[in-house]
Amino acid sequence: MHCAVLQFPGSNCDNDALVALRSFQGITAKLVWHQETSLNGFDAIILPGGFSYGDYLRCGAIARFSPIMKALRQAADEGKLILGICNGFQILCEAGFLPGTLIRNRKLLFRCESVILRVEENETPFTNKCTPGQLLRLRIAHGEGCYTADEKTLKELEEYHQILFRYCDNQGELTTAANPNGSMENIAGICNRQRNIVGLMPHPERACEALLGGTDGRFVFESMLSSFAGKEN
Amino acid sequence: MKARVTIMPQAAVLDPAGVATAQAIEHLGINGVRSVRIGKSIDLDIEGATQEQLHQICRDLLSNPVIEDYHLEILS
Numbered sequence: 001m002h003c004a005v006l007q008f009p010g011s012n013c014d015n016d017a018l019v020a021l022r023s024f025q026g027i028t029a030k031l032v033w034h035q036e037t038s039l040n041g042f043d044a045i046i047l048p049g050g051f052s053y054g055d056y057l058r059c060g061a062i063a064r065f066s067p068i069m070k071a072l073r074q075a076a077d078e079g080k081l082i083l084g085i086c087n088g089f090q091i092l093c094e095a096g097f098l099p100g101t102l103i104r105n106r107k108l109l110f111r112c113e114s115v116i117l118r119v120e121e122n123e124t125p126f127t128n129k130c131t132p133g134q135l136l137r138l139r140i141a142h143g144e145g146c147y148t149a150d151e152k153t154l155k156e157l158e159e160y161h162q163i164l165f166r167y168c169d170n171q172g173e174l175t176t177a178a179n180p181n182g183s184m185e186n187i188a189g190i191c192n193r194q195r196n197i198v199g200l201m202p203h204p205e206r207a208c209e210a211l212l213g214g215t216d217g218r219f220v221f222e223s224m225l226s227s228f229a230g231k232e233n
Numbered sequence: 234m235k236a237r238v239t240i241m242p243q244a245a246v247l248d249p250a251g252v253a254t255a256q257a258i259e260h261l262g263i264n265g266v267r268s269v270r271i272g273k274s275i276d277l278d279i280e281g282a283t284q285e286q287l288h289q290i291c292r293d294l295l296s297n298p299v300i301e302d303y304h305l306e307i308l309s
Binding site: 057058061062065093094100101103104105106107108146148149150182 | 250294295297
């Protein structure tokens with residue numbers, strides 16, 4: 001599976017994503033600068049975390065107009081796998097690839113810590129290696145991660161099983177205390193209806209080495225790899 | 234054409250910065266704060282822009298219709 005890691009001015013988790021991806025047998029990964037206009041030859045595209053364009057206007061608002069975004073739209077329509085992490089999630093929402101948006105954390109704090117996620121759906125290309133209800137421990141690092149959408153959108157997300165991850169406590173309970181940013185319905189990650197585009201605030205690429213505090217992020221990339229292999233065969 | 238765009242969070246959307254500022258006003262010793270909402274004001278000067286183009290800029294770039302409303306004021 002050939003992965004592109006998009007690089008916007010201000011991306012800062014691009015190299016982390018690259019290193020994490022390259023630790024999987026069967027994945028190759030390459031950085032792609034935002035001025036590029038083609039994603040031909042790639043099977044999956046990662047939008048990494050960071051502060052694209054200094055978060056000016058709103059997080060992700062300006063990256064949306066980068067030349068590479070047209071190619072991303074085409075890749076999305078072709079059914080390629082697209083994963084937006086943190087700022088990448090914000091960009092996907094701003095660009096209309098995913099519904100809703102991410103606003104300032106409810107308590108205004110920049111939260112940099114470990115969180116526990118409950119896997120809500122495992123029939124997606126990004127979670128098929130997880131069991132339903134499985135708990136994953138991942139890191140977050142964001143000031144604007146409070147997922148917000150209108151009532152109709154929230155209802156549709158539920159109806160079409162698009163909520164993949166929710167913040168929970170270590171028993172899997174969706175408590176307010178376990179919600180680090182005030183996200184509606186404890187939402188940490190969602191997908192589109194076609195299930196080939198996912199955005200999440202926590203960083204799976206930072207949880208791919210036992211030495212660095214955990215390997216739960218590997219489930220996400222292994223799922224993508226397995227889904228891709230399934231398509232190939 | 235010169236224009237001023239005011240962008241405000243929609244009434245139903247949580248504005249944590251506004252809430253924190255409301256608390257700060259109380260700490261200043263002034264009670265009775267009913268609401269504080271924080272938005273932004275953007276001045277534009279664009280040669281030959283039509284009103285429709287200005288609205289497009291507001292809609293597609295300056296504001297996010299999921300959480301914000303904008304008001305466009307033509308200055309000259």
